[in-house]
Amino acid sequence: MEQNQNELKRSLGFWSAISIVVGTIIGSGIFFKQASILDSAGSSTMAILAWIFGGIITLAAGLTIAEIGAQMPYTGGLYVYIENLYGRICGFLAGWMQIIAYGPAIIASVAGFMSIMMANLFGLGTEWRIPLALITVIAIGAMNFFENKVGAAFSVITTIAKMIPIAAIIIFGIFWGHEDALNQTVGEISRSGGGFGVAVLATLFGYDGWILIANLGGEMKNPQKLLPKAIILGISSVLLIYTLITIGIFRFLPAAEIHRLGENATSYLAVKAFGNxxxxxxxxxxxxxxxxxxxxxxxxxxxxxxxxxxRGDLPFSKFLSYVTPKGKSPIIATLFLIILSAIMMVFFDPDKLSDLCVFTVYCFYLMAFFGIFILRKKHSTRPFSTPLYPLVPFIAIAGGIFVLISELFNDPAGVLFFIGLVIVGLPIFYAVKRMDQKRMK
Structure with a gap:
């Protein structure tokens, strides 16, 4: 009876799952990265292609993980996949990476970008950015102290709400813009660009977050069918939206203007189109x-x-595994995430965090992608099969290798620091296991 009281509730349906995928992916990247991707790609045509290529890599990754996730529909996502494929230690490191490095860093990064927008909107100084980010993260975290339906409902509402400005940019840009969306370029771009590969790497931050729905496998009503649908439809929708937004922006603003405006290009478009x-x-x-x-x-x-x-893999596991009696929400685990995210906000730059997040998680994505070949050898039947196998997994693997190499050359010091955060998990794992053995004796 006690065990049942400490379990999560299977209450998430199709629309909640889709809204979580779309809502988690569409954040700051599509609005803040247009100028930097244009600079790296060298022309508007190549910038549009960079968003498409990034979406294809992400979709290939999603299709690959969908087959794996349908066979392991449990709470934990990547952590569970890696453990079942490669053993307990690798699985622990995959989970440790997400709760210590990737998760807090990506939340701190998005909150940092958002606080810039909030400070500008209310005419506040830069000193307000960290307090605004902290207040927002605490408020959203507190909302998730309740039953998962509350957070899922907020995802549905915000996903619908965010489609209004997105639709405005797409429609106004494409139908009322007078620029040629293709083949725009300026002299400064060719001198400052980092190449098409760097542009694709930048888009992957915009697409990141798609796999997080897999962490809710234990709370879905029919995860074997729902998980693949949510991943595939969610990523495909975002790919289309991102491509249309980019075309809309290039239709309305000259490339030279986008290059000059940088992160403010999208806001400038709105002012030009609709006034202050x-x-x-x-x-x-x-x-x-x-x-x-x-x-x-x-x-x-x-x-x-x-x-x-x-599973007892963490220090203070008894507290971190606590769920509220009524709402079945992991309240202590949520508080833990808020604290780590706050530390990241105070000590790290959001832009650098966004790049290092992608690198860190792709180390384990790559391991998971190879796992599809392991499972195919073990099981002849499966709830979902990746189409165009083995081409799609090979695209996902090639994309993962590309991300790791690109970021290693781009920020070797940051890469080493985040790898260090992951490796620190090993002595903690063995210490916890030794304590468990002593208690059993």
Whole structure:
């Protein structure tokens, strides 16, 4: 009876799952990265292609993970997949990476970008950015102290709300813009660009977060069928939205203007199109978008901590695995995530965090992608089969290798620091196991 009281509730349906995927992915990247991707790609045509290539890599990754996840529909996602494929230690490191490095860093990064928008909207100074980010993360985290339906409902609301400014940019840009969306370039771009590969790498931050729905496998009503649908439809929808937004922006603004405006290009478009009120409304829409992203991550990451603590893999597992009696929410795990995210916000730059997040998680994505070949040898039947096998997994693997090499050359010091955070998990794992053995004696 006690065990049943400490279990998560299977209450998430199709629309909640889709909204969590879309809401978690669409955050700051599509709004803040347009100029930097244009600079790296060298022309508007190549920038649009970079978003498409990034989406294809992400979709290939999603299709590959969908087959794996359908065979392991449990709370924990990547942590569970890696453990079942490669053993307890590798699985622990995959979970440790997400709760110590990737999860807090991606939340701190998105909250940091969002606080810039909030400070600009209210005319506040830069000293308000960290307090605004902290207040928002605490508020969204507190909302997830309740039953998972509350957070899922917020995801549905914010996903619908964020589609309003997105639709405005797409429709107004494509139908009322007078620029040629293709083949725009300026002299400064060719001198400052980092190449098409760097542009694709930048788009992957915009697509990141798609796998987090897998962390909720233990709370879905029919995970074997629902999980693949949510991943595939969610990623495909985002790919289409991102491509159309980029075309809309290039239709309305000259490449030279986008290059000059940098991170403010999208806000400038709104002001030009709809006046000062339109600019403020778009800023509010972007803030809502990022709040939805934060909520999706705040729903999913504590479930990894919960799954690991439930197994006794973490210090203070008894507390970290606690769920509220009524709402079945992992409240202590959520508080733990809020604290780590706050530390990241104070000590790290959001832009650098965004790149290191992608690198860290792709180390384990790559291991999971190879896992599809292991499972195919073990099982002849499966709830979902990746289409165009083995081409799709090979695309996912090639994309993963590309991410790791690119970021290693781009920021070797940051890469070593985040790898260090992951490796620190090994002595903690063995210390916890020794303590468990002593208690058993």
């Amino acid at each position: 009120l339109g600019g403020k409304l778009l800023s509010i829409g972007i803030i809502i978008s990022m709040m939805g992203t934060l909520n999706g991550k705040m729903i999913t990451f504590p479930r990894i901590t919960y799954a690991m603590a439930k």
